[in-house]
Amino acid sequence: MKKHGFIFVCTKKSESEMLSKNIILTGKIYAPKLFAVREGDYLFLYNLDTDILWGTFRAKGEASYDKSLKIFDGKYPYYILVEPIKEIKKINNAKQLFKKWSISWKDILTEKGALSLKSVLDREIFIDIKGEKLVDENYRPPIFSTTLWDYPTQSYGDTKKGDNKYPGVTPAFIIYNLIWRYTEPGDLVCDPMAGSGTTIDVCKEEKRNVIAFDIVPTREDIIEADARNLPLKDNSVDMIFIDSPYGDNIKYNDHPLNIGNIPATKEEFFDELEKVMKECLRVLKEGKVLAWLIGDQWAKGFFIPVGLKIYERLTKYFIPIDIVCVIRRHQTSNTPFWHSKALQHNFYLRGFKYLIIVKKPSRKEKKIKDLKISWSYYER
């Protein structure tokens, strides 16, 4: 596997701590980037206050998370141990170099990018970067800051996530975003309808524990179980991700308990998924997140707002956190034939999915929900 280069930042205050202890520390925002580092990757430290870039370091292992870490008042619980490759050197006015090479310290560098930066630090005279790819844009997806999520490919990085031949496979960047938002390394994530196992692959790469079920497992690390009756203890998981069937539009398998064999035109489809919701409520810890990916249906002249109906059922039990609109790509209907049919017969092709994010109420929140206030009314 090719190596990568990573620039992490420090300030005047934190620089000496990191350089003297051969450790790079980050807070939550840069934790996903830190956890992308593999042993042997090239690392650099950029001081935002002085515009000095220090390097070159080699990652001694992979990143860790320790919430009891006391350095800088515990604000930087994610860390990685490093060792200098030869002597530590510096580049002054590093911003100028970043600009010249059209890179940012936020980027993940290709091996060529990392070695070019190392050469400048090592004072090698001639570095020809013309036409070279210095940044690996597809190594990790971005962490989205708005409720509109779009990413060009189903998978990312050097390893496969799920199987993009599996009908209805989940885009891996969705799970990546959710686990970095709502869990910490070491937490337990559950996928009750795991399909080709995208959740497992993303969680393993991001150092989460994971447990996955499906009515018809496609691989050995998926346990056979009905999502309405999971072999898990009450209040035992830290996050649930579920990409359920959206009706009977995709043939997953012929298992009699496959909810994907019930059409979304029948209320029974929503009743069965409501049982899955109740089971999620049981196994999830209080205050923890359930994220449900779901799309609407338009078939033979009928529109079924599956997403809104699922939202309605979910909020009977859970507290809404947000709804994200995920752009649909790689659809079988994304062909000139179907685009012209949509215009000719005046209907729309599905352009997005809902990602409904809810949380299990804590005891206090449950109390608020059940609170009956007896208002006193006064004559005006």
Ligand SMILES: C[S@@+](CC[C@H](N)C(=O)[O-])C[C@H]1O[C@@H](n2cnc3c(N)ncnc32)[C@H](O)[C@@H]1O
């Ligand atoms: C949209 S797919 C999941 C895709 C998966 N996230 C992936 O990336 O490959 C929905 C899955 O739900 C499963 N399923 C349907 N009914 C089920 C049930 N009662 N219990 C557990 N899994 C079920 C199907 O077998 C199918 O694999």
